[in-house]
Structures are given as structure tokens and as C-alpha cells.
Amino acid sequence: xxxxxxxxxxxxxxxxxxxxxxxxxxxxxxxxxxxxxxxxxxxxxxxxxxxxxxxxxxxxxxxxxxxxxxxxxxxxxxxxxxxxxxxxxxxxxxxxxxxxxxxxxxxxxxxxxxxxxxxxxxxxxxxxxxxxxxxxxxxxxxxxxxxxxxxxxxxxxxxxxxxxxxxxxxxxxxxxxxxxxxxxxxxxxxxxxxxxxxxxxxxxxxxxxxxxxxxxxxxxxxxxxxxxxxxxxxxxxxxxxxxxxxxxxxxxxxxxxxxxxxxxxxxxxxxxxxxxxxxxxxxxxxxxxxxxxxxxxxxxxxxxxxxxxxxxxxxxxxxxxxxxxxxxxxxxxxxxxxxxxxxxxxxxxxxxxxxxxxxxxxxxxxxxxxxxxxxxxxxxxxxxxxxxxxxxxxxxxxxxxxxxxxxxxxxxxxxxxxxxxxxxxxxxxxxxxxxxxxxxxxxxxxxxxxxxxxxxxxxxxxxxxxxxxxxxxxxxxxxxxxxxxxxxxxxxxxxxxxxxxxxxxxxxxxxxxxxxxxxxxxxxxxxxxxxxxxxxxxxxxxxxxxxxxxxxxxxxxxxxxxxxxxxxxxxxxxxxxxxxxxxxxxxxxxxxxxxxxxxxxxxxxxxxxxxxxxxxxxxxxxxxxxxxxxxxxxxxxxxxxxxxxxxxxxxxxxxxxxxxxxxxxxxxxxxxxxxxxxxxxxxxxxxxxxxxxxxxxxxxxxxxxxxxxxxxxxxxxxxxxxxxxxxxxxxxxxxxxxxxxxxxxxxx
Numbered sequence: 248x249x250x251x252x253x254x255x256x257x258x259x260x261x262x263x264x265x266x267x268x269x270x271x272x273x274x275x276x277x278x279x280x281x282x283x284x285x286x287x288x289x290x291x292x293x294x295x296x297x298x299x300x301x302x303x304x305x306x307x308x309x310x311x312x313x314x315x316x317x318x319x320x321x322x323x324x325x326x327x328x329x330x331x332x333x334x335x336x337x338x339x340x341x342x343x344x345x346x347x348x349x350x351x352x353x354x355x356x357x358x359x360x361x362x363x364x365x366x367x368x369x370x371x372x373x374x375x376x377x378x379x380x381x382x383x384x385x386x387x388x389x390x391x392x393x394x395x396x397x398x399x400x401x402x403x404x405x406x407x408x409x410x411x412x413x414x415x416x417x418x419x420x421x422x423x424x425x426x427x428x429x430x431x432x433x434x435x436x437x438x439x440x441x442x443x444x445x446x447x448x449x450x451x452x453x454x455x456x457x458x459x460x461x462x463x464x465x466x467x468x469x470x471x472x473x474x475x476x477x478x479x480x481x482x483x484x485x486x487x488x489x490x491x492x493x494x495x496x497x498x499x500x501x502x503x504x505x506x507x508x509x510x511x512x513x514x515x516x517x518x519x520x521x522x523x524x525x526x527x528x529x530x531x532x533x534x535x536x537x538x539x540x541x542x543x544x545x546x547x548x549x550x551x552x553x554x555x556x557x558x559x560x561x562x563x564x565x566x567x568x569x570x571x572x573x574x575x576x577x578x579x580x581x582x583x584x585x586x587x588x589x590x591x592x593x594x595x596x597x598x599x600x601x602x603x604x605x606x607x608x609x610x611x612x613x614x615x616x617x618x619x620x621x622x623x624x625x626x627x628x629x630x631x632x633x634x635x636x637x638x639x640x641x642x643x644x645x646x647x648x649x650x651x652x653x654x655x656x657x658x659x660x661x662x663x664x665x666x667x668x669x670x671x672x673x674x675x676x677x678x679x680x681x682x683x684x685x686x687x688x689x690x691x692x693x694x695x696x697x698x699x700x701x702x703x704x705x706x707x708x709x710x711x712x713x714x715x716x717x718x719x720x721x722x723x724x725x726x727x728x729x730x731x732x733x734x735x736x737x738x739x740x741x742x743x744x745x746x747x748x749x750x751x752x753x754x755x756x757x758x759x760x761x762x763x764x765x766x767x768x769x770x771x772x773x774x775x776x777x778x779x780x781x782x783x784x785x786x787x788x789x790x791x792x793x794x795x796x797x798x799x800x801x802x803x804x805x806x807x808x809x810x811x812x813x814x815x816x817x818x819x820x821x822x823x824x825x826x827x828x829x830x831x832x833x834x835x836x837x838x839x840x841x842x843x844x845x846x847x848x849x850x851x852x853x854x855x856x857x858x859x860x861x862x863x864x865x866x867x868x869x870x871x872x873x874x875x876x877x878x879x880x881x882x883x884x885x886x887x888x889x890x891x892x893x894x895x896x897x898x899x900x901x902x903x904x905x906x907x908x909x910x911x912x913x914x915x916x917x918x919x920x921x922x923x924x925x926x927x928x929x930x931x932x933x934x935x936x937x938x939x940x941x942x943x944x945x946x947x948x949x950x951x952x953x954x955x956x957x958x959x960x961x962x963x964x965x966x967x968x969x970x971x972x973x974x975x976x977x978x979x980x981x982x983x984x985x986x987x988x989x990x991x992x993x994x995x
Contacts, residue, residue, distance in 0.1 A: 289321065296322045300332070310336040318343070326350045329362070339365055347373070355379070370394060385410065388429075400429040407991050408961030421962050422447045422990055426458075445990075469493055472501070473989060480981025481588060483509030497521040505589075511535050513557075513589065527563025529577075532589065538582050556581045558591065575601035583622040587973075590983065595623045610642045629666025630709075632768070636661060651681035651693075658789065662768060668710045670717075670766045674700040674789065676726070687735075694730040696783060699723070704766045714831075717766030724765060726792050728757040730783055744808030751818070753781050753799040760794040762829050767791055772904065774895070775835035775862060776872065777846040780818045785836065793830070796823040810852050817845035819865070833871075833897035833904065840865050844872075855879050871895050883923070886914040894937060908932035926953040948972045954985075963989040 290297050301316025312334040314320075320327040320341070330345025341364040349357040349364075356379045364371035370393045378386040388403035408420035427442035439459040444451050459470075472489040479485070489503040503515040513534035520527055537553050562576040578597035586592040600617035616635040621628055637660045644653040659673040676698030683691050701723050707716040732753040739746060769788025779785045780801065784793050801818025820841040822828070828837045835842035842862050849857040855878070862872035875890040889911035897904040913927035927950075934945035954967035967985040 290323070296320065296334075298332075312336065327362075327364075341365070341371070370396075376400075396433055398429075398431040400426075402427065403429045406961065408959075419449045421959075475985075476988075477590075477983060477985040479590065479983040481509070482507045482590075487515075505532075505534075522565070524567060525563060525565030525573075527561065527565075529559065529561035531557060531559040532591070533557040534589075538584075554581075556585050558585055570605050570607055572604045572606070573602070574604070579620055580622065583624075586622065596621055609644070611640070613637075613639045615639075627666060630664060632662040632664055632667075634660060634662055648679065649681060651679050654678045654680070656698075660768075664706075664709075666709065668704060668706045668716065668766065670768055671703045672700065672768075672790070674698055690734040690736070692730075692732040694728075694732070694783065696726070696728040696730075698726040700726065700765070700789075702765050707766070710766075714763065715767040715771065718764045722761070722764055724761045724792075726757070726760055728755060728783060730755045732781065741806055742808045744806065744811075746807075747803070747805045749803040749805075751781070751801050751803070754797075755783065755799070756796040757792070757794045759826075760792045762791055762794075765790060773830060773834050773836075774872070774893075774904070775842055775844055777816055777818070777844050777860060780820065780844055785830075791829065793836075795826065795828075797821060798823065812850040813848070815845065815847040817843065819843045831897060831904065833895035835862055835871060835895075838865070842871060843868075854881065869894070880914075883917040884915060886912075887927075888912060892932075906933065906937040908934075908937060921957050921959040922955070923958070924953070924955050926951070928952070961991045963987065963991065 297320070298312075298314055299317075299319040300314035301318075302314070304313045305311070306313070314332045314334075315330070318327075318329050318332045320329075320332060327341075327343060327347070327349050329343035329347045331343070333342045334340075335342075341362075343362040343364070344360075347359045347362045349359075349362065357373065357376055358379070359373040359376040362371060362373045372390070372392040374390055376388050376391050384405065384407040386400070386403060386405045388400040390401040391403075392399055402425075404423055404425040406420040406423035408422060410417060410420055412418045423446050425444055425446065426440040428440070430439045431437075432439075437459055441456070443455045443458045445453040445455075469492045470490070472491055474489075475485075475487045477485045485505060485507050487503050487505045489501050492500045492502070494500055498520045499518075501517045503517075505513040505515060507513075511534055513532055515530070515532040517530040518528065534556055535553065536556055538556065558578075558580040560578050562574075564572065564574040566572055577599050579599065580586055580597060586594065597620040598617060599620070600615060602613060602615040604614075605612040615637040617637070618633045618635075619631045621631050638658065640657045642655045644655070647653050655675075655677050657673075657675045660671070662670045676696065678697075679693075679695045681693045685691060701721070702717065703721050704717055705719055707719050710716045730753060732751070734749055734751045737748045767790045770786040770791035773786055773791075775785065779787075781799055786793060797820050799818060799820035801816060803814065803816040805814040806812070820836075822839045822841075825839060830836040835844065842865050844862045845860070847857075847859045849855065857877045858875070860872065860874040861870060863869070864871055870892070871894050873890070873892040873894075875888065877886075877888045879886050879888075890909070892908040893906045894908075895904060895906055897906065908931075910930050910932060911928070913925075915923055915925040917923045929949040931943045931947040931949055932945060933943045933947075935943075948970075949972055950969065952967060952969045954965055956963070956965035958965075965987045967987070969983045969985070970981070971983070972980055
């Protein structure tokens, strides 16, 4: 946002919001064009004015300087061009006539028939003016003046739209704003209008006789924002109109009433604040309606209680000195279906947390607490954990022994449940790492790891899955591991580019470790994939440790040629002992020989980006994991494809490893210069053969979206249709229609 530079150029005028057409206002640029070349010499100081003209005369008696013929005049970055300029040095008045143009330092241009200015080129009067702003907007007025910094335009009209067609002929802009009078007071940071109207396609659509709004130079101010209009089967037609209130330069409040045709109104508010140490914001919404049971499918019936319903979403982050940071978030809803019912979020869990962190060059400390509110159907809230506290400390020591790096770690966690198993855990560990390169180019990494754990748990019978419980009371455990990892990058030329082939071998040895006697809180979701194939512990958390000895091998092939980048990696592991594996059947790691996993990525300029992840059964090469993510096209026309199939045949009792098949499609097609259509869909392809617990029949649409958009230099108009297929409580299946109309450069 540019601040006004000269006598009538309020650069914030394009960001106002109202008007109807004024007759006889010319928004087309004069044929003479802006003074881009042949300017006067640059002034030596702020008080100096420089001239350039075909002829120049000076009257000693009247002290009047007269310049004629292609006159150029400059002061403090403001430039003037005219056919004739008279400068009275006694009064300080500058009169310009004929093809007058004034350009400010922001490259905004004012055209007029005649101009009377002070010698600062800032205050004055201009007749029949046209302002062409640097952002493309145009403002015309019959008369304009600036006195003591206050700009006043009479019979003014503004538009950011094109005023000529492809053939160069004048045309009516799509929308414009007109007013009887426009006043910009920079001291008050406000722009006020008398008789303001908005015209759309040549017809007046809105009359705002007493409109005013901030000019943007003070960072905003109170005023109405753009409305939102939508329709849904559940709530009917919805109209929301935000009102923005600037409480201080660093604090603001936005209040948004929501009006519905099928339910009672709702009120939404957002508060934001910026402090010396950080920033925080809080958003909330309240209404009064019946609550429905959070049951999936069927027709929901109210429980008979009309009550206040709503949600709150707050977060913030603060910096205390160079090392300490405090951050937190709060998310809570009155019931499990409110967020879906009012189209706020599709999240099925709301996480609340607070975290104090200290980060230095060699250490890290986190003291965190968090709690979860579940919105899932038939998921007991009493089973959700509350962590208070969760502490993690790490310190890195460089070159303490044989040139390696030592990392020390101490961790503790206390999980409480109101109706479930309680767990407390603490451990301390150390890891030594050394990386060296051989004369032949091999990269050799050595790792030694040791850790001691202590656990306490009770109420273990309240955990449904037996293998997650552990033994009640106190339990201890020791962990140790040694690993050697060798990579050998082989690089050479290939098709006018380069290629890199990197074979890799890793050996890990770890003694037998206690696992099932300890509770499992953070290592439940385990699946072999390319990202954890060479990990020291392929469990996702600390509660489970992969013991025994194994060798892991694989290779990567990468090719870079002009415009194309290709990389693929594949690998497998083999356990050197024949004892039964801790990992469940179906994870790809339950037998001595693991499944084969890999990833392939392909990029072709900016047109194609393709990623494929897979896991093949070691016995019959059946596809156990098949995941594709692809983006094809340009920034204007493109398609997004996502596909995931997990066919792991995991025991149904382990709910965290259920099989699933899903397809995600999205895209945009540019039909013409300004017209485009867009859409997306998510379809659940899971069948009961894949997952006996699923409610899907093998083809269950989850969500569809389809829209059409018109977007040019001055207006954005779009209609979006969305259909929801998940029915939970009063968040019923049905259609939602969203109408978006945005007038460019209008509003905050």
C-alpha cells in the first residue's frame, strides 16, 4: 500500500469499497502518455526545483518564470510535464496548462487539463483529472484539490478494471466506484465518501451514502470486510459479513455474524495481538441449537437438549531471549459434530498443547504438555491421553572420542487417562556416531547406542489391545546396539547429464530386549517403507525396540539430464537370527527376510512431478503397499492424482495397522484467458475383504468438489459445489454451494 505523495494522489483509494458511474468521466489514458523520458535533471537537494523546456523566460519585475514547449519539472522525486508552466516565485504558485501530467515517486500518474500547484508540487488544484495508479487502477474526477495535506475529489469515479477492449476501443469497466465527494485525511488515516455507489456491468448495485474506511497507511482500521455467501443442505442459505476493528496498531478484533435460513444465527470472533516477545490469536464461534448423537450413517435424531454450542481455536508463540521459546495451542469444541455441522473443519481429533523449548548450538530442551479431544464416532474420551509433562533433553558433544559425535538424551513422559491406562516413562541414552570416507570414495558410518528405561503403569485392563498393555507396576529395560553403514556413490556422465549409482549395506546388532512386558504408547503404527528401511530402530517411537541382528541392503539410482530428474531406491533386510520377530504379521518385517520396499521419483521441468512408493511381498511379489502421488500440467491447467492401497493382511485386533485403499483426484482446466473449472474428489475403495471392520462397500465417495471461476485483473467470480458423503450426527450428507465475488482492490 503506497502512501499519498502529491496533492491528490491518495494511493489507498483503490482499496475502498463503493460507487456508481459518473457521466462524462474519461478513464482512458490521454494520448500524450506519461512523462517517462526526457525528465529534468535530478535536484541536488530537497529544496531545489529543476526545469527542462524548449524555451524559458523570466520577468524580473513580477519574478515569474515561464517555460513553454515540452516542459519538464522535478522536485523531491515528483515530476511534472505540461505544454506551458508559469512559476510565480513570490507566491510559490505553479500553473501548468496543456497535456498536464504529474508523476510521483511511486510511479502513479495524474493527468489534467490545467493544474495549479504550490512549488512543492504537492498541494494545489487540478481540473478534469485522471489518476493512473502504478497497480493499474484509474481514478477520474471533475475537480480535485489538496490543502494542508487533505485531498478532496469532487465527482470522482474509480476502477481497477480495463477500460479498453482488445481492439483499443473504450469500453465500460466491469465494476467501478463513484462518489459525489471523496476526502482523504492522512492525519486521521481515513478516506471518507459522500454519495458513494458501486456499479457492476454498468448498473448501480449498492449505495453507501456515508462510507469511510482506513487508508492503509497506519496498518488498517475499522470497517466491513467482504461478505461470504453459501448454501448447504444442513444449514440452508448462509450469509456472513465480517466487521474488522483495529484496537491498536498491534491488536485487532474481527466479529462475524452468520445468518442461516434453517438454523439460528451464530457469532464468530477473532482476536489477534502482536507483543514485544511474539504473537497470539484466538478464534471462537457460538450458537444455540439442538445437539445430535455422533453416530455414523442413518438419520440423526436430536437428544432433546437445546444448548449453547461452539468451539475455540487459539495459538501463540513467544520468544524469550535467543534460546527460549514458548508456544501453545488450544482447540476445543462443545460436541463431536459442531465443526462438521458448521463447515469449519473435518478434523477428527483436536490437540491442545503447551511447549517451552530451549535451543542452543549443542543442546535442545523441550518441556511439553498436551491433551486430545476426540471427535471420532464411538471413540471414548476417557481413553484419550493427557501428557503432563513430556520432557526431552539432548546434548551433542563434538569430537570427544576418535573424532566422532556423541549425543546424550534424557526423556520422561507421564500419560494420564480419565478412564484408561496410565503410564509413566523415563530413560537416559547415549549415541556415538563416526563418519569417514575411504580413499576409494566409500562413505562409512559407525554407530553405537545404549539406553536405560524405567516404566510404571496401572489400569492396564482398560487397554483393549493386549499387546499394548505391558505389565502393571514398575518395569525396567536396557537397550544396546552397534551399527555399520557403508555407501559407495558411483558418479558418471549419462545422456548429456550425470547419473549416480549408490549401493548401500548396513549391519545392525542388538541383544535381546524386553518389549512386551512394557506398555506401548508411541510405537503402535509400524510399517516397513523406504524412509525407515535403514533406521536403527524401525519402530516409530521409544516404547518398542527392534532387537536382534540384521543386514540391510539396497541401492539408489539417480539421473539428472537437462529438464529431467529421476531417482529410484530399492532395498530389503535380512535378520541373522531365527527367533520369532516382535513385529506383527503384515508389517513386512515379521519374517527373517523382509519385504522389498522402494521409491521412485520423476520430475520433468515444472510440468510433471511423480512419486511412487511400494512394498512387495518377499514370497510372491504381491503388492502390499502401492502409493502414487503425481502432479501434471502447468500453473493454469493441471491434474493431481493420489492413490494408496495397503494390503498388509494384518491381524484385525491391531487397529493401528488396518488396510485401506483410497484414490484422490484434483485438477484445474483453463478454458479461456479468464475462465477455468476446478474440482477434486476423494473416494474410499476399501472393501470388507481388505478390512473386515470397514463400513465401505469398495466404492464409497467421501467428498466431491466442483467449481467454475472467472478471474481477471479487476474481479474474481466463482461458484463451488461440494458434496459430503459422511453423515455423523447432525453433520448430514448433502450439498454445499459457495458463491465467491471479490472485487479486486476492494476492502482490506
